[in-house]
Amino acid sequence: MKVRVKVWLEEDGQLIFGKGKLDLLSAIVQTGSISQGAKKLKMSYRRAWSYLCAIEKRLGQPLLIRKKGGSDGGGTVLTPYAKELLEKFYRLDKETYQFIQSQYSKIFKM
Amino acid sequence: MKVRVKVWLEEDGQLIFGKGKLDLLSAIVQTGSISQGAKKLKMSYRRAWSYLCAIEKRLGQPLLIRKKGGSDGGGTVLTPYAKELLEKFYRLDKETYQFIQSQYSKIFKM
Numbered sequence: 001m002k003v004r005v006k007v008w009l010e011e012d013g014q015l016i017f018g019k020g021k022l023d024l025l026s027a028i029v030q031t032g033s034i035s036q037g038a039k040k041l042k043m044s045y046r047r048a049w050s051y052l053c054a055i056e057k058r059l060g061q062p063l064l065i066r067k068k069g070g071s072d073g074g075g076t077v078l079t080p081y082a083k084e085l086l087e088k089f090y091r092l093d094k095e096t097y098q099f100i101q102s103q104y105s106k107i108f109k110m
Numbered sequence: 111m112k113v114r115v116k117v118w119l120e121e122d123g124q125l126i127f128g129k130g131k132l133d134l135l136s137a138i139v140q141t142g143s144i145s146q147g148a149k150k151l152k153m154s155y156r157r158a159w160s161y162l163c164a165i166e167k168r169l170g171q172p173l174l175i176r177k178k179g180g181s182d183g184g185g186t187v188l189t190p191y192a193k194e195l196l197e198k199f200y201r202l203d204k205e206t207y208q209f210i211q212s213q214y215s216k217i218f219k220m
Contacts, residue, residue: 001121001126002120003119003120003202004117004118004119004120005115005116005117005118005206006115007113007115007210008114008115009111009113009114010113010114011112016111092113092210092213092214092218095213096115096206096209096210096213099209100202100206103202103205103206104202107198107202108198108202
């Protein structure tokens, strides 16, 4: 047997994000665009866009900044708020994963 | 924002149980029957039965013992194996919940 764990954040009972949604934000930042980020995760642009709009509304804060033009041709970057949220969530998710694996070994294999 | 967590056990990539399914086992033990236990959780008897069969098969161990007749009219009880599994899982689930709440406060509200 294996133990599995899923962590997510909610606001007023509504999903803000779990790891899947954060992977979308990471993919957008890596690729520099919502459409490429969505493609990387095999998600439709429409779905990615509507998710992002819903979350920004729930949080009352923008998550992405669209940089136009420039020598690097622009791109989509995270707001400082979103970057902090992403880092904190990954930390919490990782620590929880480590905790549960160690507790599982202790409790189930003692 | 609130943090949420879900813990479950798998065998060969297939669900063994999470809290919902363990609540079914608890309800069966409390009420003394599969049909009453399923009713308590607003689950159909058919669904409860097929879940139990599938899990026993995956674990290769019976979870329930059907006691017939006797002065108390019989009833359904957990096997010692199932009882231990249930206790260990509830402990792991509770400890993980406490861990994540405390880490969330530390990481997100610092």
